[in-house]
Amino acid sequence: MGPANFSGQKEDRACYAYDATRRFYMPEAVIFPGNAVQVAQILRLATDHGFGVTPRGAGSGMSGGAIAVHGGLVMAMNRCARILSIDTENFVGTVEPGVVTAKFQRAVAERGLFYPPDPSSADYSTLGGNLAECAGGPKAVKYGVTRDYVLGLEVVLPTGEIIRTGVKTAKGVVGYDITRLLIGSEGTLGVITEMTLRLLPLPESVRTLTALFADMRQAARCVVEIMQRGIVPRAVEYMDRNAISCVKNYLGAGVLQEAGAMLLIETDGMAGEAEIAAEKIAGVLREHGAENVESASTPEAAESLWRARKAVSPALYAYGPDKINEDIVVPRSRLPEMVERIGRLSENTGLTMVSFGHVGDGNIHFNIMYDSSLPEQEVAAGQAVNEIFEYTLELGGTISGEHGVGIAKAPYMDREISPEALSLMKRIKSAFDPAGILNPGKMRL
Amino acid sequence: MGPANFSGQKEDRACYAYDATRRFYMPEAVIFPGNAVQVAQILRLATDHGFGVTPRGAGSGMSGGAIAVHGGLVMAMNRCARILSIDTENFVGTVEPGVVTAKFQRAVAERGLFYPPDPSSADYSTLGGNLAECAGGPKAVKYGVTRDYVLGLEVVLPTGEIIRTGVKTAKGVVGYDITRLLIGSEGTLGVITEMTLRLLPLPESVRTLTALFADMRQAARCVVEIMQRGIVPRAVEYMDRNAISCVKNYLGAGVLQEAGAMLLIETDGMAGEAEIAAEKIAGVLREHGAENVESASTPEAAESLWRARKAVSPALYAYGPDKINEDIVVPRSRLPEMVERIGRLSENTGLTMVSFGHVGDGNIHFNIMYDSSLPEQEVAAGQAVNEIFEYTLELGGTISGEHGVGIAKAPYMDREISPEALSLMKRIKSAFDPAGILNPGKMRL
Numbered sequence: 001m002g003p004a005n006f007s008g009q010k011e012d013r014a015c016y017a018y019d020a021t022r023r024f025y026m027p028e029a030v031i032f033p034g035n036a037v038q039v040a041q042i043l044r045l046a047t048d049h050g051f052g053v054t055p056r057g058a059g060s061g062m063s064g065g066a067i068a069v070h071g072g073l074v075m076a077m078n079r080c081a082r083i084l085s086i087d088t089e090n091f092v093g094t095v096e097p098g099v100v101t102a103k104f105q106r107a108v109a110e111r112g113l114f115y116p117p118d119p120s121s122a123d124y125s126t127l128g129g130n131l132a133e134c135a136g137g138p139k140a141v142k143y144g145v146t147r148d149y150v151l152g153l154e155v156v157l158p159t160g161e162i163i164r165t166g167v168k169t170a171k172g173v174v175g176y177d178i179t180r181l182l183i184g185s186e187g188t189l190g191v192i193t194e195m196t197l198r199l200l201p202l203p204e205s206v207r208t209l210t211a212l213f214a215d216m217r218q219a220a221r222c223v224v225e226i227m228q229r230g231i232v233p234r235a236v237e238y239m240d241r242n243a244i245s246c247v248k249n250y251l252g253a254g255v256l257q258e259a260g261a262m263l264l265i266e267t268d269g270m271a272g273e274a275e276i277a278a279e280k281i282a283g284v285l286r287e288h289g290a291e292n293v294e295s296a297s298t299p300e301a302a303e304s305l306w307r308a309r310k311a312v313s314p315a316l317y318a319y320g321p322d323k324i325n326e327d328i329v330v331p332r333s334r335l336p337e338m339v340e341r342i343g344r345l346s347e348n349t350g351l352t353m354v355s356f357g358h359v360g361d362g363n364i365h366f367n368i369m370y371d372s373s374l375p376e377q378e379v380a381a382g383q384a385v386n387e388i389f390e391y392t393l394e395l396g397g398t399i400s401g402e403h404g405v406g407i408a409k410a411p412y413m414d415r416e417i418s419p420e421a422l423s424l425m426k427r428i429k430s431a432f433d434p435a436g437i438l439n440p441g442k443m444r445l
Numbered sequence: 446m447g448p449a450n451f452s453g454q455k456e457d458r459a460c461y462a463y464d465a466t467r468r469f470y471m472p473e474a475v476i477f478p479g480n481a482v483q484v485a486q487i488l489r490l491a492t493d494h495g496f497g498v499t500p501r502g503a504g505s506g507m508s509g510g511a512i513a514v515h516g517g518l519v520m521a522m523n524r525c526a527r528i529l530s531i532d533t534e535n536f537v538g539t540v541e542p543g544v545v546t547a548k549f550q551r552a553v554a555e556r557g558l559f560y561p562p563d564p565s566s567a568d569y570s571t572l573g574g575n576l577a578e579c580a581g582g583p584k585a586v587k588y589g590v591t592r593d594y595v596l597g598l599e600v601v602l603p604t605g606e607i608i609r610t611g612v613k614t615a616k617g618v619v620g621y622d623i624t625r626l627l628i629g630s631e632g633t634l635g636v637i638t639e640m641t642l643r644l645l646p647l648p649e650s651v652r653t654l655t656a657l658f659a660d661m662r663q664a665a666r667c668v669v670e671i672m673q674r675g676i677v678p679r680a681v682e683y684m685d686r687n688a689i690s691c692v693k694n695y696l697g698a699g700v701l702q703e704a705g706a707m708l709l710i711e712t713d714g715m716a717g718e719a720e721i722a723a724e725k726i727a728g729v730l731r732e733h734g735a736e737n738v739e740s741a742s743t744p745e746a747a748e749s750l751w752r753a754r755k756a757v758s759p760a761l762y763a764y765g766p767d768k769i770n771e772d773i774v775v776p777r778s779r780l781p782e783m784v785e786r787i788g789r790l791s792e793n794t795g796l797t798m799v800s801f802g803h804v805g806d807g808n809i810h811f812n813i814m815y816d817s818s819l820p821e822q823e824v825a826a827g828q829a830v831n832e833i834f835e836y837t838l839e840l841g842g843t844i845s846g847e848h849g850v851g852i853a854k855a856p857y858m859d860r861e862i863s864p865e866a867l868s869l870m871k872r873i874k875s876a877f878d879p880a881g882i883l884n885p886g887k888m889r890l
Binding site: 087088089091134145147157161164167171173174176178180203224228230277333360361363398399403404405409420421422424428430431432 | 532533534535536537557578579581585586589590592593602606607608609610612613614615616617618619620621622623625626628629630634645646647648649669672673674675676677714715717718721722725774775776777778803805806807808841842843844845846847848849850854858861862863865866867869870872873875876877888
C-alpha cells in the first residue's frame with residue numbers, strides 16, 4: 001500500500017479509535033485503500049494471516065460498528081469517495097462508499113433528483129456507513145430506510161473475491177438477495193466498494209407544521225388519525241415533555257413553550273400536493289386539541305420550526321455529564337404507553353429521561369441522563385435500560401430501529417434473537433468469512 | 446400427518462406436478478401441513494433421511510419454483526391460509542402463507558388499507574409464493590415489489606428449527622436481514638409459515654389514462670419525461686405493435702386500433718392528487734405526439750381501459766401453439782432499443798414476437814410464438830432468447846425482473862451471476878440446508 005496509505009503512528013491510530021458511542025479502542029494500524037483491488041489484497045492477507053479488519057466510514061455510528069474492539073487494522077474508506085454517475089433518465093446513482101451522504105443528496109438535488117434516507121448525521125456520515133448500519137432518519141415514515149434505496153453493490157468478500165450483487169435496474173430477482181443481506185450487516189460480511197442507489201424525483205413542494213399537546217397520548221392518537229385518513233407525511237417527529245424542557249433551557253426563553261408533547265409534521269409532493277396534505281393535517285391537529293399549530297411554506301420558516309427538534313441532541317450533550325442513548329421501536333399506537341413508562345421510570349429513579357424521535361414509525365430515541373461518578377446513578381440507569389428493553393419487546397417492538405447492534409446493543413441481542421436464529425446468523429457469517437477476520441467482536445457473531 | 450394430510454395417489458400427485466411453465470414433474474407424494482410444528486417435523490425427517498421437499502403455493506409461478514424436479518415430496522401450503530390479524534392503527538397484517546393475494550388485498554381494503562404488490566396472478570397466487578419469488582406487478586413503479594412490504598417472518602429451517610426473522614414494526618436493524626434473504630429465495634432456504642406485512646392507507650382516488658403512439662421510441666421518451674417532471678404514476682404499462690395487433694385480433698374489431706405502441710398510465714393518491722397528476726400526464730402525452738389520449742375516472746371506465754392490456758396474456762395463449770415467455774429488465778431509457786431489437790429478430794426469424802410490460806420499471810415481458818413440432822422454429826426461438834438475454838446484459842439489465850430463476854432461467858443464470866457470487870450463494874444454501882433437501886434442483890444451487 002505504501003507509506004501514504006498506511007499508518008502505524010499513534011496519533012493516526014487515535015483518530016480512528018472512537019465513534020459516536022464515545023468508546024475508545026486503539027487499532028494496531030490504519031489503512032486507506034483507494035479501490036476494490038486494494039481492498040481485496042488486504043482482506044486476502046487478513047484471511048491468510050488471521051488478523052482483524054474493521055471497515056470504517058466517518059465513525060459517526062451510534063453502536064460502535066466502526067471501532068476495532070479486538071485491535072487489528074482499521075480500514076478507512078474515505079479515500080473511495082467518488083460520485084461515479086448520476087443517471088437522470090433512470091433515476092440511479094453510482095457512488096463509492098466514502099461519499100458523504102449530504103454531499104450526494106445535494107449532487108442529485110442539483111439534477112432534480114432525491115435521495116430520501118436522511119440520518120441526523122447526514123452532513124458527515126458516509127453512504128458506506130449508512131448502508132452498513134441501514135440508516136434511517138425522519139423521512140423513513142414515507143420513504144423507508146437506506147435498504148429501500150440500494151439496487152446493487154460491488155463488494156469485496158473477506159476471502160478477497162470481488163463480487164457484484166443485485167442489479168442496476170428498478171427490479172431484479174436473479175439469485176439470493178445478497179445486496180440486502182449486506183445492508184445492516186455492520187461491516188461483518190464484506191466491504192462495499194461501490195453502490196448503485198435508487199433515486200426519486202425531487203418533490204416540488206414541502207410544508208412543515210408544528211403543534212403542541214397537553215400530553216403524549218393525545219399527540220400519538222392524532223398521528224394515528226392522520227395516517228388513517230390516508231395522509232402519509234414525509235416526517236412525523238415528536239418531543240416529549242422533558243425533551244421540550246431541555247431544549248427550552250438550551251435555546252433560551254421565547255423559542256418554545258412548555259407542553260406535554262410537540263409534533264413536527266412535514267408533507268411533500270408535486271406542487272399542490274404538499275399543501276393539500278398540510279391543510280388536512282392542520283384540521284386533524286385542531287380537532288384533536290393541538291395548541292399553537294404553526295405552519296411554514298418557505299425553507300427558512302421550516303428551518304425555524306425544525307430548530308427545536310434539531311436542538312434536542314446538542315441540548316442533551318450540554319446537559320451532561322453522561323447519558324445513555326437508545327433507539328427502540330414499538331408499534332406507533334403503543335408509543336404513548338412507552339413514553340408514560342419512561343416518565344414513571346424517570347420519577348422513580350430521579351434521573352432525567354427524555355424521549356424524542358420518529359413517532360410515525362414508532363421509533364423512540366430515549367436518553368437517560370446520569371453521572372457516572374455516582375455509582376448508584378450508573379446502576380439505576382442500567383436497570384432502567386433493561387426495563388425499557390423488556391417493555392419494548394412486550395409491546396411487539398425492537399431494541400434497535402436504526403442505530404444497529406455493534407457493541408452497544410450486543411449484550412441485549414439475545415433478548416430479541418433466539419438461539420436458533422443467532423446460530424443461523426453465525427453460519428451465514430462463516431459462509432462469508434471463514435477466518436472471522438472482518439469486524440470481529442460485533443453483534444455476538 | 447394422517448391420511449387426510451398426505452397422499453401418494455397418482456391423481457393427487459398429478460395435481461401438484463406442474464405450474465405456469467407447463468412443465469410436468471411427478472412428485473412421489475404430496476403433504477398438507479397445517480402449522481409450523483408440522484412443517485418442522487416433516488423437514489427434520491427430510492434432513493435426517495435425505496429426501497427432497499418442494500414447498501408450493503398455488504403453482505402459478507412462471508419459472509418452475511414449485512415443481513419437484515427431483516421427485517420427493519411436494520409440501521402444499523394451502524391449508525395454512527388464515528389471515529391472523531389486520532392492525533388498522535399500525536398498518537400491519539399478519540397472515541399465513543396460503544392466503545390468496547387478492548383475498549388479502551380485499552380484506553385490507555375493506556378496512557381502508559392497501560397492500561400494493563399486484564402480480565397478474567393475484568386472483569389465485571398465494572402470498573407465500575409471492576414472497577418466495579419476490580413478485581412484482583404493474584404498481585411496482587411507484588410502490589416497489591413484495592420485498593418492500595415484508596417486515597418479518599416465521600420460518601421453518603430445513604433442519605427443523607422454527608425461527609422468527611425481522612420485526613413487527615416499521616423499522617428494525619437487529620442482526621442480519623434474514624427476512625429479505627428469504628424473499629426471492631424460491632423456497633430453497635426455508636418454509637415461510639407466517640408473515641408480517643406492511644400496509645399503506647388505501648388511496649382515495651385513482652385515474653387511468655391510455656394513449657397510442659406511432660412508435661415505441663416516442664412512447665418511452667414520453668415516460669422518461671413524465672417521471673423527470675416529478676410525477677410518479679402508480680403504473681406505466683406498455684404494449685408494442687405486435688402485442689396490440691394480437692389483442693386486436695383476439696378481442697375483435699372496434700376495441701383497439703393499430704399503433705406502434707400503447708401506454709396505460711395510472712395515478713393515485715389522496716382526493717385531488719390523482720387528478721392533478723393525471724392532468725399533468727395528459728399534457729405531456731399530447732406534447733409528445735400521443736394520439737387518442739383517453740382517461741377514466743370511474744372504476745368501470747378504468748376497467749375498460751385496462752381491458753386491452755389485460756387481454757395480452759390470454760390473446761397469446763389463444764395464438765399458440767407454443768410460446769417462450771420471458772421477463773427481462775433494462776434501464777427504462779434503453780427500452781426502445783430493446784423493443785427494436787426484438788422487432789428485428791422477429792423479422793429475421795419469421796417468428797411472431799410480442800413485448801409488453803411495466804415500462805416505468807424497464808420490465809419487459811417478451812413472448813416468442815413458435816410451433817415446437819417444427820424443429821427449425823424451435824431452434825430459431827431458442828437462439829432469439831439467447832440473443833435477447835445477451836443484449837439485456839449489455840444494456841445493464843437483468844434476465845429476470847419478477848418471475849425468478851427456478852428451472853426456466855437456471856441455464857442462463859451464470860451469464861448474470863459470477864462464479865464467485867454463485868459459490869457464495871451455495872455456501873449460504875449450505876448454511877441453511879446442509880442436507881440439500883429443500884426445493885432441490887433450482888437456481889443452480
